[in-house]
Amino acid sequence: MDSSRLEVLISADDISRRVAEMGLRIGADYPASEPLLLVGVLKGAWIFLADLARAIPRSVSIDFLSTSSYGKERTSSGEVKLVRDLDESIEGKHVLLVEDIVDTGITLSYLMRVLGQRQPASLRIATFLDKPSRRREGVDIAYRGFEVPDKFVVGYGLDFASKYRNLKDLCALHEGGSQDRCP
Numbered sequence: 001m002d003s004s005r006l007e008v009l010i011s012a013d014d015i016s017r018r019v020a021e022m023g024l025r026i027g028a029d030y031p032a033s034e035p036l037l038l039v040g041v042l043k044g045a046w047i048f049l050a051d052l053a054r055a056i057p058r059s060v061s062i063d064f065l066s067t068s069s070y071g072k073e074r075t076s077s078g079e080v081k082l083v084r085d086l087d088e089s090i091e092g093k094h095v096l097l098v099e100d101i102v103d104t105g106i107t108l109s110y111l112m113r114v115l116g117q118r119q120p121a122s123l124r125i126a127t128f129l130d131k132p133s134r135r136r137e138g139v140d141i142a143y144r145g146f147e148v149p150d151k152f153v154v155g156y157g158l159d160f161a162s163k164y165r166n167l168k169d170l171c172a173l174h175e176g177g178s179q180d181r182c183p
């Protein structure tokens with residue numbers, strides 16, 4: 001039986017307001033005449049990317065990649081692998097890497113290295129969440145939705161063992177207790 005307990009950390013309304021602000025800022029920062037490619041890191045960033053893309057008041061294109069995930073673990077093994085690469089070349093393009101959460105920073109510093117070698121016109125990071133307390137590798141975050149404490153979070157695209165991605169609120173997942181529902 002699943003004995004996890006969920007605690008709402010950030011409500012759906014607060015998320016929606018913040019993502020709208022981020023979209024406007026990103027729209028203002030990139031020249032409208034130059035193409036902007038949003039690269040979503042699957043699977044966690046899918047909902048954030050979908051909302052952010054629609055909050056940016058200019059045309060954007062979208063591509064995805066995916067890295068090896070934590071699976072059923074709550075902490076990173078420290079090893080990252082590119083499991084799915086981009087469909088298109090990023091050479092000469094403005095690229096915004098869209099991630100769900102920066103935790104140790106290992107995934108994004110790896111992706112910045114790999115994508116940086118492909119000669120994009122620019123390469124920046126937009127992350128929904130930042131958990132700075134566990135950082136092991138420095139990453140330069142251009143756009144940050146929220147800072148979160150050192151708790152394992154789920155919802156708004158983020159999972160644990162493939163569950164909870166479709167929760168509208170962002171919740172902390174606690175072991176024990178009897179509630180398996182984000183109110």
Ligand code: 5GP
Nearest residue numbers: 044076102103104105106107152153158159
């Ligand atoms: P990092 O390489 O920065 O340690 O971890 C990045 C990835 O770890 C994120 O894209 C996410 O998939 C996963 N991750 C890190 N912290 C959490 C968390 O609190 N909840 C969930 N669901 N995933 C996390």
